[in-house]
Amino acid sequence: MKNKTVAELRELAKKLGIAGYSKLRKEELLTAIAAARRPAAPKKPPGTTAPARKPATKTAAGAARPGAEKARPATVPAIPGVADEEQRIEGSKFAVAPLGEAAAARAYAEDVDENIEDLGTLAHAPRLSLLAQKPGVLYAYWRLPHGQFARQPGLRLRLGLVHDRAFHPQAEVALNGDQGGWYFHVNEDWHPEAVYLQLGYYDDSGAFIVAIDRGIVRLPRLFAASRYGVNWAVTSGEFSGIREDSGALGNQVPGGWPQGPSSYEHVSSHLMSSRGPRARDRN
Amino acid sequence: MLAKGYFSLVLHAHLPFVRHPEHDRFLEEDWFFEALTETYLPLLEVFEGLARDGVHYRVTMSLTAPLLSMMSDPLLQERYVRYLDERIEALEGEHKRTANDEYFRPVVEYYQHRFHRLREQYVDRYDCDAIRGFRTLMEAGHLEIITCGATHGYFPLLATEEESVYAQLSMAVRTHERLLGRRPRGIWLPECGYTPGVDRMLAEFGIDFFFLDSHGILDAQPPSRYGVHCPIRTPGGPAAFGRDYESSKQVWSAEEGYPGDALYREFYRDAGFDVDEPHIRKLRHAGIKTFTGLKYHRITGNTDWKEPYHPGWARDRAAEHAAHFLQNRQAQARWLRSQFDRPPIIVAPYDAELFGHWWYEGPQWIDFLFRKMAFDQSDVRAITPAEYLDRHGDLPIAQPPECSWGAGGYHEVWLNGSNDWIYPYLHAAAERMRALVQRFPDAQGDQRWALDQAARELLLAQASDWAFIMKTATSVDYAVRRTKTHLHRFRRLANMAEHGYYDREYLRAVSERDSLFPDMDYRIFRRGAWV
DSSP: OTTHHHHHHHHHHHHTTOOOGGGGGHHHHHHHHHHSSOOOOOOTTOOSSSOOOOOOTOOSSSSTTTTTTTTOTTTTTOTTTTOOHHHHHHHHHHHSTTTTTTOOOOOOOOOOOOOTOOOOOOOOEEEEEEEEETTTTEEEEEEEOHHHHSSSSSSEEEEEEEETTTTEEEEEEOSSEEEEEEEOOOOSSSGGGGGEEEEEEEEETOOOOEEEEEOOOOOSOOBBBBBBBOBBOHHHHHHHHEEEEEEEOOOOOOHHHHHHHHOSSOOEEEOOOOOOOOOOOOO | OOSEEEEEEEEEEEOOOOOTTSSSSGGGHHHHHIIIIIHHHHHHHHHHHHHHHTTOOOEEEOOOOOHHHHHHHHHHHHHHHHHHHHHHHHHHHHHHHTTTTTTHHHHHHHHHHHHHHIIIIIIITTTTOOOHHHHHHHTSSSEEEEBTTTOBBBHHTTTTHHHHHHHHHHHHHHHHHHHHSSSSSOOOOOOGOOTTHHHHHHHTTTTEEEOOOOOHHHBSSSSEEEEEEEEOOOOSSSSSOOOOOHHHHHHHHHOOOGGTTTSBBOOTOOOOHHHHHHHHHSBBTTTBOOOOOOOOOOOSSSSOOOOOOOHHHHHHHHHHHHHHHHHHHHHHHHHHHHHHHOOEEEEEEEEEBBBTTTBTTHHHHHHHHHHHHHHHHHSSSEOOOOHHHHHHOOOOOOOSBBBBBTTTSSSSSSSTTTTTTHHHHHHHHHHHHHHHHHHHHOHHHEEEEEEEEHHHHHHHHHHHHHHHHHHSSHHHHHHHHHHHHHHHHHHHHHHHHOOOOOOOHHHHHHHHSSOOTHHHHHHSSSOOOOO
16 A cells, blocks of 8 residues: 555545545645545444443544544544544543544553453342433433343333322333343423333233332422523534434334323332342332 | 732642653653643743742632652653753754755744753752742742642542542542642633532632632622622532632633744644654654644634744733733723622632643733733732732622532533443442441551552542543543553552452552552541541
8 A cells, every 4th residue: 555656645545535635745645545545343233231332322433443434534524423622631631643644553462460351240139320421411321230131121210200109100111131221301391300211011901010219319490591692502403413412222112102000108118039030019 | 008909819730640661752741741841841931030020910720649750750850851952962953954944944943942941940940849939939938839630530520429529639638738738729620520519629728719700690699799709608618619600711712812822832733743764753652643842833814824922922912811801800890899888809710731731821921911901000909819808808608509610610521422331430439438437437557558559549530531532532542541541540459458469469560550649548548637
């Protein structure tokens, strides 16, 4: 490749659809061509039980991750996926190569006898957690004992509001493994302390049997109008972009779901036993 | 003469703990060496110059525990001298190469002079311990040094287990006291990540003040009539200072900010990628090209073509920009003072690495700014937040919302599709650590060793840098690797402590590598201050 003339490289760049090829120097052409030729990695199925990191998001930069999406050619002076200038500058203290330059894949020599991929199973006791991402978006994640998901089919996660001593479901998603997470959209007018999660399943009569539930710990102000006129709350439209970026998982139940009787006299936790789920105690 | 308003420059200096004794050289250690070369040592030189010349100035700096630890680590000190020597040697080669190049020869000579001076500063003046420089300035009263989270953990996403936040604060305060000889009066929350409740925790450690992004103050309940130009007192006790938006925009903004000026040095052009000669190839890591720090071009404009760097012109431009900045602060102070019943405080916080590393002329700009502030006007006076509190302690009480200074203003940088997978593991590990502390309140011998090391691993896993890198995709493989390594080690060590079987060889290997916090006590993972 290095032995080709600049003219030949430019021809090749043109064929590969690299922008601005006529202005690139030889080195830049070589880099851009190599990046354009790198094959995209097959997308990993989401929610695998191995603790792999999530598949490449749409906005991932190609430069540092081998096998990720195509790196942009050297002429484009912007880091893909980082719209914010401040963040780009903050990130510069970790930069070891110019933009668009592929950071070569490195082998990290293992010198301690350990397998860092072995992070163990997460849960001794099942757990639901809620984290705020920003006004308008909540992240919920679940951890079940190993194998529980397979033993109890039809597990679902519901987000709802508790008021008038009842749980009012707002959104629902099917689980796809012993552990996983989901981003929920949250309305501006919801009270943070009213937001609850339930994990459970529908029995034959259509009642939702709650196995674990979780109340909110804290939420950022859902609607914050600052003096600079910036409205931080996320609209539903913006939210679907967030959902897409995080990778689809599970089957979201479209629209309505069975409105089984659900009574919320009090909030309590029920652990799922390995012998099978029990119906929730009703007081 | 009473100034119309106060100006507080706050510099947050932080790098994650990267130290690999198992390799003779390691690429990511260069983050630290570059920051020393282009930010920390030049800033020290500027501050010492101001002190020597009797210029009134005040700077507040946070020096995080990992950074302090790296600065005081003998292995990294040695490797940094090697880093400097290698560049000095490479520059000799560059000098020969540019013998007939009238454009680049002066730049090479500029760097030769600079690197010799840096080496003198580091080896002769500080005896290879950069902390010495900061400490001297602190003791002379020019520099206020505040603390941060122990490993820069992002509190709002760790606070599901309060023990994690307490541990981050404990170890930070301890390290600060150990290496600087006094307790910190203020804190820079990692990424200004705040959630209600943190105020109460800070008070338990005797911390008087912290910082928030502008909307943290503006959206506090009830709203303060001073906006961001007076701190608020949180219900828990400490005061919160808000970032002044205008002074930030002047420096950070892509369109209007100073660092993008055509005469300033271009960050992305480096001899490591432009020059293919043996003396430059020697600087590569295992044949991989990286930044060498020898950057010869100026920004020139929004083009790929870059002109040679001219240090003198860049320096003059920095002086112009300093004057411009000061003028705006004067106008701002005068206007605000006319609206308030007290002098406003304009808080301008930045990542320290912006000055010098990203914006090469940044430290010079700071130098000019303080000199002009001291001699060319009297509207604005430099102050530290602590001094402001001492003078104006009666503050409006308000509770800030959960927020950060990250992109978007909340948590999405650290919680999104690229990095959300880490939180179930971090939370589970913190739960487990809490259980271990409760179960073994007084561990001794090997068990104590394993538990202390497990606590170190957990703190290292919590560094928000990893999630940040996963989002911004600069060295994702390294960040993922670090997260998994520390989580894995935590788990194995926790197992050892529980089962009573100690693999001493493994313990020793891990302790040698993850050697942060020599005075670790695993019991910091509890509710309530344990210092």
